Amino acid sequence: MSLKLYNTLSRSKEEFKSITPGLVGMYVCGPTVSGESHLGHARPYITFDVLLRYLTHLGYKVRYVRNITDAGHFEEEGREAEDKISKKAILEKLEPMELVHKYTGLFHWAMKEFNNLSPSIEPTATGHIVEQITMIEQIIKDGYAYVANGSVYFDVEKYNTDYSKKGLPYGMLSGRNIEEQLETTRELDNQEEKRNKNDFALWKNAAPEHIMRWKSPWGVGFPGWHIECSAMATKYLGEVFDIHGGGMDLQFPHHECEIAQSTVCNHKTPARYWVHNNMITINGRKMGKSYNNVIKLTELFSGNHPILEQAYHPMTVRFFILQSHYRSTLDFGNEALQAAEKGLKRLWEAYENLYKFSTADSLQAPVDAELDAKVVKLLAEFDEFMDDDINTAKVLASMFELVPVINGIKNKQLENGTLSNTTIELLKTKMKLFLEDIFGFTSMQQNTNGKLEGIVELLINIRKDAKAKKDFVTSDKIRNELAALGVQLKDEKDGTVSYVVE
C-alpha cells in the first residue's frame, strides 16, 4: 500500500508520487507575524508537521519550506492602503522590525511547545523583495499585469481567457468560475485603478506615511499579498514541486492567485498536490478576529482567557487535533479538551509502562494466540490508516484498543506470556515510532533532576510503614496531600507504589 493524499485540485484522493524519487518539496503558508499566533495556527502546523514526519518515515528526504510573512498586506482592499505591521507599529510605538521580531519569536516558541519540527527553510517576505520584484517584472513582460499609479495589478481576465484554453482557468483550485465572480463580487470603493474587480495587487504604491517601503521600477511601495509565496516557493523548491499546504481559508483567493502568478512565470502549475486542513471552530463558529473569539496560544497554555476553564498543555492540544481528521472541522470546547487531556494521559502512561516490559518475562509462543493476532493486526493498520490520507484519528483509536492489553499485562490481569516476545517487541517499536516519531508526542512530565523523585520515594516509604502498622490516618494523609499537590500515587497489584506528576 502507498500513501494517498486528498488533492484539492482534483477533489479526490490521489496516490502520492514525488517528482524526484526519494525527495519531496513541501511548501506551507506560514503566519503573518503582525500579532500573536492563536489556536487556529496550531492546526495547519501540527497537521503538516505530522505529514512531514510521515513522509520522512516513508524514506523521503523532505525540504519543508514555511514562510514568515513579515511585510504587511492590505487590511482591506479598496480602503486606504494600510500596512498591518506599520499601523500597529505606530500604535505600539515600535519599529516594524521590532514587532516582527517579537511575534516571530513567540511563534517559534509555540511551535517548539507543540514539538513541531523546524522547517528546512523559513524564508521571510522582506528578505525576498528582489525576487518578488523580478517575478512581477516577468509577469508584466508577458502581458499579464499592468501598472497603475505606481501599483501593479494582475490581469485576471486575460489570464483566465488565455489559460482556460490550456485547461488551467483561474479558479480551478477553489472551484469557482470567473464569470460568476464578476457578478457576485461586492461593490468596493476606490477600485478605479484596477481594470477589473478580480484583479489583485502584485505591488502596491506606498503612501508617504507608510513605514514599510521599498524602491521598485514602479516607484516606492511594497509587495502585494500573494506574490511572496510564489517567489519563495519557486526559489527554494523549483518551478514545480510536490506539496503545497495551508488552511482551507487560503484556497481563495490566496492559493488561486499563487497558481496564476507562478503559472505565468513558469508556464506550469506550481504544485502537484494541494493539501488543505480544515478550520478549528469555537462553539461551531470559525475563530477569527471578526468574531471576537480568538484564543492566543499563550492564553491557551496559561488558561488565561474567558472561554477557558483551565490551562491546556501543548501536547493535549496536539492530541486533540490529531484525534480528528485534518479535513474535518474541529470544534473546540473545554469538555472536549479535558477529555483529550485524560485520554492522552492514559495512552501515554500505558506507552511508558510498555517500555518497561522485559520480553524475558513472556514465553515464546503466545498463550492467547487470538489476542496476539489482534494486536499484530492493529499495529499493521497504523500504516494503512496513515496511508489513507493521514488518518491520525483512526491510528489513535487503534492505539486505545491496545491500551487495555498493555495495562492488562502490566497489572497481571492478563496471563504471563499472553503475547509472544516478537509481538511485544513489535508493539514497542511501533508505538514508539508512531507516538513519538510520527505523531510527535513528548512526555508531559517536567524534568526535576531526580530531586522530586527522591522526595516522593521517601514519602512512599513512610506511607508503606504507616500502612504496615495499620495507621491509615497517616497513610491517607500522605496520599491525599500529595494528590492535592498534583502527585498521584498508585498502589500496584504487586504491592509496589508508582506515581504520576500532574
Add this chain to the structure above:
RNA sequence: GGUCCUGUGGCCGAGUGGCUAGGCAGAGCUCUGCAAAAGCUUCCACAGCGGUUCGAAUCCGCUCGGGACCUCCA
C-alpha cells in the same frame, strides 16, 4: 445573492452499503483497609421525510438546521 461543505449517542469525534471505531463522562462488577489506578461488563446514535437496494449512518431527492468561502484570515 453565488459557490461549496456539513448535521453521528451527555460532550468530542472515526466511519470504504451488510461485520453497529475510539476518547471523555455515566452505571455495575473485580482488585483494594478505604480510595485512586487498572481490568471486565454495560446504557445512550446516525436531523426529518421520501426513494434506490435483499440490505443505508453510508447512495439519490426534498425539508429543516449549522458552517465555510466570495474581504485580512490557519
